[in-house]
Amino acid sequence: MGRIIPLKKILKRQGIVLSLLCFSFIIGCSQQPNEEPVDYFTIVRPEFTGKLAYETTDFVEDYWRVVGNTGFNKTIYLIADSLKASGYVLEEKAKENDRFTYRIEKRSMTHQTWEPVSASLQIVGADKPMLLSDTNRNMIYLNSVSTPKKGLKTEVVWVKSLKDLESVSLKGRVVFAEMSARKLYKTAIGKGAIGILTYDNPAYLQPEKNTTSIQFRSLPSQDDGNFWGIALSYEAKENLVAALKKGTTEILVNIQTKRYPSEELTIVAEIKGNELPHERLVYSAHIQEPGANDNATGAGTQLEMARTAARLFAEGKIDFKRTMTFLWGDEIISTRRYIQEDAQRANGIKWGISLDMVGENTAITGGTFLIEKMPDPSAIWTRGKDKHSEWGGEVLKLADMKPHYLNDFIISNFKKQGEYANWVVETNPFEGGSDHTPFLQADIPGLLLWHFTDQFYHTDNDRIDKVSQETMKNVGTAALVSGLELVNASDAFVYDQIKKLKERANLRLEEEAKLSLLALTKGSTIDEEKQIITAWKEWYIKALLSLNDVVPKENKTVQKAIKKALSEMSIEYEKQTKFLND
Structure with a gap:
C-alpha cells in the first residue's frame, strides 16, 4: 500500500505541479517533407450532402x-x-x-430465416387489442412460430421469479414475467408452455414516458419448434397486470410469421x-x-x-x-x-x-x-x-x-x-x-x-x-x-500525428495529474495514482510507436522524430510525476 499525503501538503504543491504539466513539445526534425498536405475536408464537404x-x-x-x-x-x-x-x-x-x-x-x-407478418394480443373480454403489429412491429419475438390462422385462446400464468415456475402447471398455457426471456423460455418449454409474454424495458428507454415502445426480443432459431413469444410495451404490461390482479386472465393471441430456407x-x-x-x-x-x-x-x-x-x-x-x-x-x-x-x-x-x-x-x-x-x-x-x-x-x-x-x-x-x-x-x-x-x-x-x-x-x-x-x-x-x-498517409501524416499525439499526451497527463491530486485528498494512495499516470504514459509511448505502420522503419528521418518525441515524453513524465515521488 502507498502512503497518504496530508491535504495541506498536497495543496501547497499543487500550484508547482500544475505549472509543470503545462508543457509543449517541439519536433525539431532535421528534415520535413516537401509535400503539401491535402485538405480533404474542403474536397468532401461540398459533395457529401x-x-x-x-x-x-x-x-x-x-x-x-x-x-x-x-x-x-x-x-x-x-x-x-x-x-x-x-x-x-x-x-x-x-x-x-x-x-x-x-x-x-x-x-x-444452417437454419431458416424469419420475418414477421402480423400479430395481435387481446385480453379476453376487452373491447380492443392491447397490441397490434401494425403499430408495434417489435411485439413478436424473433424466431417465433405462427399460431393457428384464427389465433388461439389461452390462460396466462403470472410468475415473479423462476422459482415460481416450480410449483405451477404450464401445459398449454402462456407465462408472463417481467424478466429476460433468456432466464425464462427453457424452463417454460420444459414444463409444456406454448409461449411467453415478457416485459423488460431498461430505464434509459424512459418507458413511463414512451409507453408504447417495445424493445425487440429474440428466441433461438427453431426450424422445427412450435414456441412463440410476445414482448410487451409498458402500457400493455400495466393493462395485463391490472387484469391479472383481478383473477384468472385469458388472452387471444394471433401471430403470423414466415420461416423459410434462404x-x-x-x-x-x-x-x-x-x-x-x-x-x-x-x-x-x-x-x-x-x-x-x-x-x-x-x-x-x-x-x-x-x-x-x-x-x-x-x-x-x-x-x-x-x-x-x-x-x-x-x-x-x-x-x-x-x-x-x-x-x-x-x-x-x-x-x-x-x-x-x-x-x-x-x-x-x-x-x-x-x-x-x-x-x-x-x-x-x-x-x-x-x-x-x-x-x-x-x-x-x-x-x-x-x-x-x-x-x-x-x-x-x-x-x-x-x-x-x-x-x-x-x-x-x-x-x-x-x-x-x-x-x-x-x-x-x-x-x-x-x-x-x-x-x-x-x-x-x-x-x-x-x-x-x-x-x-x-x-x-x-x-x-x-x-x-x-x-494516402505518408511521411507528412506521420509528422503531423507525432505533433498531435504529444499535444494530446500533454493534455491527458495534465488532466490525470489534477485528478490524482484530488484522489489523494480522498484517500487514494501514491502507488495507485502513479499506476494510473504511468499507464497513460506507456499508452501514448506505444501509440507513437504505432506510427511505424505507415512508413518503413528504414526511414531514418521519421524514426529520429519518433525517438525524439519518446525522449521528450519520458522527460516530461518524470517532471509531472515528481510530486508522487517526493
Missing part, C-alpha cells in the same frame, strides 16, 4: 431485417445497384485495371490502391436489426461514402494509395469472417471503422454522437471527463490495452467537423458489442462511430422520424475524410 444516406435509410427501415429475409436481401441488392450506378464493377466482370469493384458473397444458412448475403465494395493495394482500411456497417437509426443509418451513410469517393475520383480530385473497403452484412459475423477467412488479406488490414447508429436526431432521441475508443486506460480507470454510456462496459486490464494513433486521429478529425458544423462530438471508453470488436480481437486497430443514450434504442419507435440527414452528413464527411487521410 447526406441525401443519399437519408433516402437509403428511409428505404431500409421499412423492413424488419434479419439475415436471409426479404428486407435484408432487398437492402443488399439496393446497395449493389447504387454502387453499380456510380461506377463500381461487379468483381467477376472486372478487368485488371478496374479499381472500383463490388461483389455479393452468398453462403448457405442464403446469407454480404456485399463488399473495394477501391484498389494504386501503390500499396495489399494495405487497406475497412469500413463496416451491419444491415440486420429492425430499426432506422439501428442500423439503416449506418448502411446508408456508408453507401453515400462509397459513392462520394467514386465521384471525387472520377472528377480527378482524389486518389487512393492504399485500398479502401466497404463491408455490409450481419453484425460482427460478417466482419469477423472477412478478417478470418483470408489470412493474407487480414494481414493487410491496417484500420477498421464501424458505423452503427450514426444518424440520430439527438433533439428527439437524446444522447449524443460518440466515438467509442479503442481500449485505453479510461476503460480501466473511468474518471474525469471520461464516462461510459448506459450500455456500460467491463473494467478492463492493462493487458487489454490497444495503444494506437487511430484513437486520437479520429477524435481530432471528428472534433474538427464538429467545430465546423456546430455539432457535438463526444467519446466513451471501450464497451464492445458492434463491428469494431472483430478488428480488435484480431489485433487490428478498430473503433466505433455511434450514438447513445437513445430513448428509442432497439424499439419499434426507432423510425425515420428519429433520423437526421444533417447528422449523417457530418458523420459521413468526417469518416470519409479520415479514411482518405489514412489510405
Whole structure:
C-alpha cells in the first residue's frame, strides 16, 4: 500500500505541479517533407450532402431485417445497384485495371430465416387489442412460430421469479414475467408452455414516458419448434397486470410469421490502391436489426461514402494509395469472417471503422454522437471527463490495452467537423458489442462511430422520424475524410500525428495529474495514482510507436522524430510525476 499525503501538503504543491504539466513539445526534425498536405475536408464537404444516406435509410427501415429475409436481401441488392450506378464493377466482370469493384458473397444458412407478418394480443373480454403489429412491429419475438390462422385462446400464468415456475402447471398455457426471456423460455418449454409474454424495458428507454415502445426480443432459431413469444410495451404490461390482479386472465393471441430456407448475403465494395493495394482500411456497417437509426443509418451513410469517393475520383480530385473497403452484412459475423477467412488479406488490414447508429436526431432521441475508443486506460480507470454510456462496459486490464494513433486521429478529425458544423462530438471508453470488436480481437486497430443514450434504442419507435440527414452528413464527411487521410498517409501524416499525439499526451497527463491530486485528498494512495499516470504514459509511448505502420522503419528521418518525441515524453513524465515521488 502507498502512503497518504496530508491535504495541506498536497495543496501547497499543487500550484508547482500544475505549472509543470503545462508543457509543449517541439519536433525539431532535421528534415520535413516537401509535400503539401491535402485538405480533404474542403474536397468532401461540398459533395457529401447526406441525401443519399437519408433516402437509403428511409428505404431500409421499412423492413424488419434479419439475415436471409426479404428486407435484408432487398437492402443488399439496393446497395449493389447504387454502387453499380456510380461506377463500381461487379468483381467477376472486372478487368485488371478496374479499381472500383463490388461483389455479393452468398453462403448457405444452417437454419431458416424469419420475418414477421402480423400479430395481435387481446385480453379476453376487452373491447380492443392491447397490441397490434401494425403499430408495434417489435411485439413478436424473433424466431417465433405462427399460431393457428384464427389465433388461439389461452390462460396466462403470472410468475415473479423462476422459482415460481416450480410449483405451477404450464401445459398449454402462456407465462408472463417481467424478466429476460433468456432466464425464462427453457424452463417454460420444459414444463409444456406454448409461449411467453415478457416485459423488460431498461430505464434509459424512459418507458413511463414512451409507453408504447417495445424493445425487440429474440428466441433461438427453431426450424422445427412450435414456441412463440410476445414482448410487451409498458402500457400493455400495466393493462395485463391490472387484469391479472383481478383473477384468472385469458388472452387471444394471433401471430403470423414466415420461416423459410434462404442464403446469407454480404456485399463488399473495394477501391484498389494504386501503390500499396495489399494495405487497406475497412469500413463496416451491419444491415440486420429492425430499426432506422439501428442500423439503416449506418448502411446508408456508408453507401453515400462509397459513392462520394467514386465521384471525387472520377472528377480527378482524389486518389487512393492504399485500398479502401466497404463491408455490409450481419453484425460482427460478417466482419469477423472477412478478417478470418483470408489470412493474407487480414494481414493487410491496417484500420477498421464501424458505423452503427450514426444518424440520430439527438433533439428527439437524446444522447449524443460518440466515438467509442479503442481500449485505453479510461476503460480501466473511468474518471474525469471520461464516462461510459448506459450500455456500460467491463473494467478492463492493462493487458487489454490497444495503444494506437487511430484513437486520437479520429477524435481530432471528428472534433474538427464538429467545430465546423456546430455539432457535438463526444467519446466513451471501450464497451464492445458492434463491428469494431472483430478488428480488435484480431489485433487490428478498430473503433466505433455511434450514438447513445437513445430513448428509442432497439424499439419499434426507432423510425425515420428519429433520423437526421444533417447528422449523417457530418458523420459521413468526417469518416470519409479520415479514411482518405489514412489510405494516402505518408511521411507528412506521420509528422503531423507525432505533433498531435504529444499535444494530446500533454493534455491527458495534465488532466490525470489534477485528478490524482484530488484522489489523494480522498484517500487514494501514491502507488495507485502513479499506476494510473504511468499507464497513460506507456499508452501514448506505444501509440507513437504505432506510427511505424505507415512508413518503413528504414526511414531514418521519421524514426529520429519518433525517438525524439519518446525522449521528450519520458522527460516530461518524470517532471509531472515528481510530486508522487517526493
